[in-house]
Amino acid sequence: AQTVTQSQPEMSVQEAETVTLSCTYDTSESDYYLFWYKQPPSRQMILVIRQEAYKQQNATENRFSVNFQKAAKSFSLKISDSQLGDAAMYFCAYRSQETSGSRLTFGEGTQLTVNP
Amino acid sequence: SAVISQKPSRDICQRGTSLTIQCQVDSQVTMMFWYRQQPGQSLTLIATANQGSEATYESGFVIDKFPISRPNLTFSTLTVSNMSPEDSSIYLCSVEGGQGDTQYFGPGTRLTVL
Numbered sequence: 454a455q456t457v458t459q460s461q462p463e464m465s466v467q468e469a470e471t472v473t474l475s476c477t478y479d480t481s482e483s484d485y486y487l488f489w490y491k492q493p494p495s496r497q498m499i500l501v502i503r504q505e506a507y508k509q510q511n512a513t514e515n516r517f518s519v520n521f522q523k524a525a526k527s528f529s530l531k532i533s534d535s536q537l538g539d540a541a542m543y544f545c546a547y548r549s550q551e552t553s554g555s556r557l558t559f560g561e562g563t564q565l566t567v568n569p
Numbered sequence: 570s571a572v573i574s575q576k577p578s579r580d581i582c583q584r585g586t587s588l589t590i591q592c593q594v595d596s597q598v599t600m601m602f603w604y605r606q607q608p609g610q611s612l613t614l615i616a617t618a619n620q621g622s623e624a625t626y627e628s629g630f631v632i633d634k635f636p637i638s639r640p641n642l643t644f645s646t647l648t649v650s651n652m653s654p655e656d657s658s659i660y661l662c663s664v665e666g667g668q669g670d671t672q673y674f675g676p677g678t679r680l681t682v683l
Contacts, residue, residue: 486670496659498612498674500570544611548670556602556627557663557672559611 455480455547459560466535467568473520474530474563476545484550487521487528488557493541501543504528506550532565540567571596571666573675581681582652589648590678592662597642599665602672603635606659615660618645652682 456479466472478487489501504512504521511519516536520529532539542562549555572595582588592601603615615635616624624637638646649656659679663672 488671490674496606496661496677496679498661498663498677500671500673503671548672550670555670556614556617557612559613561611 455482455485455549455558457545457547457558457560459543459545459563461563462561463564463566465566465568466532468535468537470535471531471533472535472565474532474543474545474565476528476530476560478526478528478545478547480526480547480549482549482551486548486550487519488546488548489517489519489528489530490544490546490559491539491541492544492562498544502530535567537567537569540565570671570673571598571664573662573664573673575660575662575675575678577678578676579679579681581683584653584682586652587648587650588652588680589646590660590662590680592645592647592675594643594664596666599642601639601645602663602665603637603645603647604661604663604674606661606677608657612661615647649680652680654682656680657682 458477485506487504491499502514516533518531544562545560546557574593576591601618604612606612615630616626618624618639636648659677661677663674
């Protein structure tokens with residue numbers, strides 16, 4: 454079974470600075486997807502970014518980018534120019550590509566605080 | 570991405586009662602998922618709901634406790650039966666869509682059981 458680990462329960466960053474959230478995972482599969490979701494206090498789960506394992510290029514969405522290291526099974530999220538609205542719980546998630554309709558396996562989450 | 574709504578957004582219930590949570594999607598989707606998020610914890614999949622077939626439950630979740638209906642391709646319900654305080658959680662539905670079988674989530678239902 455796949456597992457996802459986020460080793461940083463809490464992180465903080467100054468507004469306009471850059472922060473990196475860590476995620477590692479364990480799988481024996483070669484094809485899969487990885488995601489970062491954001492959950493603000495409103496509890497809505499919002500997709501931040503996705504990465505397909507077969508793509509070597511790191512995904513980027515505006516101020517959000519990932520560092521995907523397949524061999525190391527690492528998938529970190531970098532937030533540049535942090536904004537107050539980035540404050541939220543961030544979850545890393547894994548989805549198998551080998552099974553249609555497969556479940557998402559989530560990490561424990563990292564609570565990000567943005568200081569003005 | 571699909572627009573997903575859930576009802577109710579929150580509820581406070583007495584132990585021993587049941588609550589049915591509705592999930593509505595603005596487009597037809599094959600797969601719908603129900604997750605539970607206990608206080609301060611991550612999301613755990615309860616079951617996968619396919620239209621026209623029985624839901625598939627994850628280990629630790631049973632149909633008698635969490636019956637699910639999926640009458641069409643845009644709607645599903647999850648019932649939390651015979652509730653106890655341990656059932657106090659956020660319940661979220663999600664659907665697959667867009668690129669890479671990405672899951673998109675509803676706004677969640679916050680349930681408190683007294």
